[in-house]
Amino acid sequence: MSEKIADYYDNYPDDKGHFGKYGGRFVGETLMEAIYALEEAYNHYKDDPEFQAEMDKDLADYVGRPSPLYHAENWSKKLGGAQIYLKREDLNHTGAHKVNNTIGQALLAKRMGKTRIIAETGAGQHGVATATVAARLGIECVVYMGAEDVQRQAQNVYRMKLLGAEVIPVESGSRTLKDALNEALRDWVTNVDNTFYIIGTVAGPHPYPEMVRDFQTIIGREARNQILKSAGKLPDALIACIGGGSNAIGLFHPFIADESVAMYGVEGGGHGIETGKHAAPLCAGSPGVLHGNRTYLMQDKNGQIIETHSVSAGLDYPGVGPEHALLKDIGRANYVSVTDDEALQAFHDLTRTEGIIPALESSHALAYATKLAPTMTPDQILLVNLSGRGDKDMHTVAALSGLNFEDQK
Amino acid sequence: MSRISQCFEKLKADGQTALISYITAGDPEPWVTVPMLHALVDAGANILELGVPFSDPMSDGPVIQKACERALKNNVSIHNVLDMVRQFRERDTTTPIVLMGYTNPLEVMGYETFAQKAQEVGVDGVLTVDLPPEESEQFLPIMDKHKIDTIFLVAPTTTQERMAYIAEHAKGFIYYVSIKGVTGTAVLDVTEVENKTLQLKQITDLPIGVGFGIRNGQSAAAVSKIADAVVVGSTLVRCIEEHAENPEALPAAVAAILAEMRHAINASDMA
Numbered sequence: 001m002s003e004k005i006a007d008y009y010d011n012y013p014d015d016k017g018h019f020g021k022y023g024g025r026f027v028g029e030t031l032m033e034a035i036y037a038l039e040e041a042y043n044h045y046k047d048d049p050e051f052q053a054e055m056d057k058d059l060a061d062y063v064g065r066p067s068p069l070y071h072a073e074n075w076s077k078k079l080g081g082a083q084i085y086l087k088r089e090d091l092n093h094t095g096a097h098k099v100n101n102t103i104g105q106a107l108l109a110k111r112m113g114k115t116r117i118i119a120e121t122g123a124g125q126h127g128v129a130t131a132t133v134a135a136r137l138g139i140e141c142v143v144y145m146g147a148e149d150v151q152r153q154a155q156n157v158y159r160m161k162l163l164g165a166e167v168i169p170v171e172s173g174s175r176t177l178k179d180a181l182n183e184a185l186r187d188w189v190t191n192v193d194n195t196f197y198i199i200g201t202v203a204g205p206h207p208y209p210e211m212v213r214d215f216q217t218i219i220g221r222e223a224r225n226q227i228l229k230s231a232g233k234l235p236d237a238l239i240a241c242i243g244g245g246s247n248a249i250g251l252f253h254p255f256i257a258d259e260s261v262a263m264y265g266v267e268g269g270g271h272g273i274e275t276g277k278h279a280a281p282l283c284a285g286s287p288g289v290l291h292g293n294r295t296y297l298m299q300d301k302n303g304q305i306i307e308t309h310s311v312s313a314g315l316d317y318p319g320v321g322p323e324h325a326l327l328k329d330i331g332r333a334n335y336v337s338v339t340d341d342e343a344l345q346a347f348h349d350l351t352r353t354e355g356i357i358p359a360l361e362s363s364h365a366l367a368y369a370t371k372l373a374p375t376m377t378p379d380q381i382l383l384v385n386l387s388g389r390g391d392k393d394m395h396t397v398a399a400l401s402g403l404n405f406e407d408q409k
Numbered sequence: 410m411s412r413i414s415q416c417f418e419k420l421k422a423d424g425q426t427a428l429i430s431y432i433t434a435g436d437p438e439p440w441v442t443v444p445m446l447h448a449l450v451d452a453g454a455n456i457l458e459l460g461v462p463f464s465d466p467m468s469d470g471p472v473i474q475k476a477c478e479r480a481l482k483n484n485v486s487i488h489n490v491l492d493m494v495r496q497f498r499e500r501d502t503t504t505p506i507v508l509m510g511y512t513n514p515l516e517v518m519g520y521e522t523f524a525q526k527a528q529e530v531g532v533d534g535v536l537t538v539d540l541p542p543e544e545s546e547q548f549l550p551i552m553d554k555h556k557i558d559t560i561f562l563v564a565p566t567t568t569q570e571r572m573a574y575i576a577e578h579a580k581g582f583i584y585y586v587s588i589k590g591v592t593g594t595a596v597l598d599v600t601e602v603e604n605k606t607l608q609l610k611q612i613t614d615l616p617i618g619v620g621f622g623i624r625n626g627q628s629a630a631a632v633s634k635i636a637d638a639v640v641v642g643s644t645l646v647r648c649i650e651e652h653a654e655n656p657e658a659l660p661a662a663v664a665a666i667l668a669e670m671r672h673a674i675n676a677s678d679m680a
């Protein structure tokens with residue numbers, strides 16, 4: 001085992017939240033005490049048996065874990081290569097992996113005595129998962145969402161409202177996820193005493209990238225056990241889509257020391273990397289500082305963040321979790337992209353061959369599987385994270401297929 | 410001694426409170442920034458804060474967010490901002506200038522390249538709102554080498570222990586953020602400001618500037634009784650927004666606002 005990998009779990013992050021040169025705590029002074037308090041609470045409760053027991057119970061009885069690992073035999077045969085296994089995060093309560101994290105952070109919020117929860121959301125899955133846990137706790141919930149995303153994920157906006165959350169459309173900047181994050185941070189600065197900020201991905205200042213990762217590694221821990229049990233061996237490769245990177249790190253992290261397992265993170269390639277209209281900072285960006293951490297960003301030569309494009313709202317983000325930046329630099333994971341069109345094709349393919357309608361985000365991981373699987377042999381295993389279901393994307397897909405949803409009535 | 414420290418020493422000797430103005434560079438148009446800076450000095454500003462526009466100003470309220478958007482529409486970069494300082498220094502070699510903004514533009518330019526250029530054009534201090542001392546290990550020695558004062562924020566949430574930690578790393582002055590919130594959104598609580606400023610004074614000999622919630626002569630006068638410097642930002646930027654279509658009028662318009670603050674502070678200094 002290479003030296004860097006042998007010590008990986010001990011070294012990253014360090015006690016200041018650094019993943020090599022990435023990560024850290026780049027926030028305004030008003031929030032510093034709040035992130036230290038959160039770190040202290042998290043470090044205390046993560047090893048607290050009572051906290052763990054409550055979380056395990058919620059994940060089992062409320063979320064429905066463990067999520068199945070499904071051998072997609074039809075699709076594997078069709079692609080004519082590796083055996084493809086799908087980790088079914090789409091079957092979780094609320095329809096995506098996001099809830100694994102909101103359950104954990106909500107339990108922390110409760111123990112820290114916070115009376116108000118805020119969140120940012122892109123596709124709306126994290127907003128729904130946050131509104132869900134807030135409804136259960138019976139506390140106030142405010143979700144910031146880019147005005148453009150409010151349009152393209154209208155169903156999730158209504159779900160959040162049904163759950164009792166206030167959804168605030170953000171009109172500044174590119175009116176997508178990054179602007180929602182800015183606005184949530186501004187809210188947090190203003191209401192720092194009573195408010196818990198549930199960040200939805202492995203971004204933000206320390207301890208978020210570590211904490212959200214830990215909550216999401218349930219995906220990889222389960223998948224590792226499941227594949228060993230059903231196939232008797234480790235997979236040859238893992239694939240997951242990357243918005244901020246939480247479902248991907250959740251799958252990858254428990255496999256990092258298994259060096260025979262290749263890892264592929266799939267970014268939103270939009271209209272194609274060469275067009276500049278994409279959301280692929282790891283493939284085509286450079287290091288910088290945004291939203292509390294140092295990581296790869298999509299930016300111009302003067303350090304201004306540039307607008308992203310992806311058909312999938314959940315991938316439409318110019319940054320990425322700092323741990324992925326490290327995994328890229330040390331060469332432990334590979335980062336690739338697929339275009340909007342390729343993702344849509346995979347969306348339809350999986351739907352027709354396996355009877356599973358995936359989220360557009362997850363369809364990016366599936367699209368890369370259609371490229372990778374044929375280069376592998378039938379005795380090899382490709383494990384793909386199906387991070388969420390496609391219900392929320394009906395409008396988008398129908399419109400792209402030239403259908404007006406309203407006409408179908 | 411740095412230009413900032415000299416400025417505070419002189420004002421102290423004269424029994425005066427410093428008045429610090431903030432405007433965003435390149436807002437609403439690049440050509441009017443330097444004339445505005447001169448007009449602000451003529452109206453009584455002792456130190457100039459010049460905002461470096463950033464696409465994602467997370468610590469700023471809507472007023473300064475829009476200022477950044479206007480400046481970025483004009484493609485104002487950190488290089489342009491440094492050029493503006495150079496131009497300002499052709500006529501004014503004494504008024505200290507502090508660049509205020511976010512980490513990323515400096516990070517992308519490179520700390521060393523930035524510091525060298527900033528020193529060369531006559532920048533005196535830098536305040537990066539999202540770069541706490543914890544993340545400044547590389548930044549501080551480079552700024553120090555180029556004689557640029559590193560100004561840090563202290564907030565209502567900052568503990569006494571942390572104040573000492575910040576003061577250890579700060580140079581020039583300490584900037585007390587007088588509200589919990591982003592710029593330009595609330596009115597400060599004078600009692601709270603007084604308590605925190607007194608706490609800070611026990612810890613450090615650095616001058617204390619107070620900003621974020623000062624709207625008018627009255628709040629400026631109240632703060633001048635407590636602090637060494639009063640910072641006025643969003644009020645000026647709001648005026649710039651109002652005159653965005655008519656930038657020729659701006660130097661006089663911002664000067665009028667600042668003159669009112671100066672007047673109120675002087676009256677309170679004499680009392």
Ligand SMILES: Cc1ncc(COP(=O)(O)O)c(C=O)c1O
Nearest residue numbers: 125243244245246247314361388
């Ligand atoms: C189903 C689904 N997958 C993936 C993502 C991307 O987020 P992350 O990269 O943090 O997993 C989202 C975000 O909204 C999502 O809803």
